[in-house]
Amino acid sequence: xxxxxxxxxxxxxxxxxxxxxxxxxxxxxxxxxxxxxxxxxxxxxxxxxxxxxxxxxxxxxxxxxxxxxxxxxxxxxxxxxxxxxxxxxxxxxxxxxxxxxxxxxxxxxxxxxxxxxxxxxxx
Numbered sequence: 001x002x003x004x005x006x007x008x009x010x011x012x013x014x015x016x017x018x019x020x021x022x023x024x025x026x027x028x029x030x031x032x033x034x035x036x037x038x039x040x041x042x043x044x045x046x047x048x049x050x051x052x053x054x055x056x057x058x059x060x061x062x063x064x065x066x067x068x069x070x071x072x073x074x075x076x077x078x079x080x081x082x083x084x085x086x087x088x089x090x091x092x093x094x095x096x097x098x099x100x101x102x103x104x105x106x107x108x109x110x111x112x113x114x115x116x117x118x119x120x121x122x123x
Contacts (some may be wrong), residue, residue, distance in 0.1 A: 001025035001112050003094050008117030015084050015121070021077040021094030021114055028075040028096075032103040034110065035068060035079045037090035037119075044093070044107055048079060052100025062088075084121045091116040 007019040019035070034049035048068035049057045056068055067080040077094050095110035097103065 003096065003112055003114035005092065005094055005114045005117040008092060008119045010120040010122065011084055013085055013121055013123050016080070016082045017084065017119060019079040019081065019092055019094075019117060019119075023075045023077065023094075023096065026096065026112065029072040030100050031096040031098055031111075032100055033068075033070055033077045034095050034097070034103065035077070036093045036095055036107065036110075037088075038093070038116075039087075039090040042090075046105045046107075047092070049103040049105070050077070051103045055101070055103070057103055057105075081119070084119075086121050086123045089119060089121050091118050 002024045004022045032051050035047040036044050037047050038044040047059050047062055050068045050070050065083045069078045093116045094114045096112040097110045
């Protein structure tokens with residue numbers, strides 16, 4: 001099983017980034033997929049999740065700015081991040097949970113994790 005994130009980088013406030021997560025080694029379409037982030041000195045938190053039926057759930061802090069999507073044909077998860085703020089600075093991780101339509105928020109619910117990609121937003 002592999003989850004490989006890419007697309008992180010450094011941008012100025014107000015800028016955009018698109019993260020990707022390439023999945024392999026498991027039945028991707030049968031899993032809920034999510035993006036999580038962890039800032040220095042803070043706990044890892046859920047950013048956005050997407051169920052197999054396309055239902056999307058966002059943290060309040062990113063609602064209206066971030067868009068999660070998935071391509072089941074390519075086994076890839078995306079996170080389009082617009083209007084980035086310095087407080088969005090964090091390591092971003094993708095994660096997978098068996099049960100396509102059970103997108104719980106708790107970290108312990110997720111079975112597979114990527115290594116993360118760093119996003120840094122300067123003011």
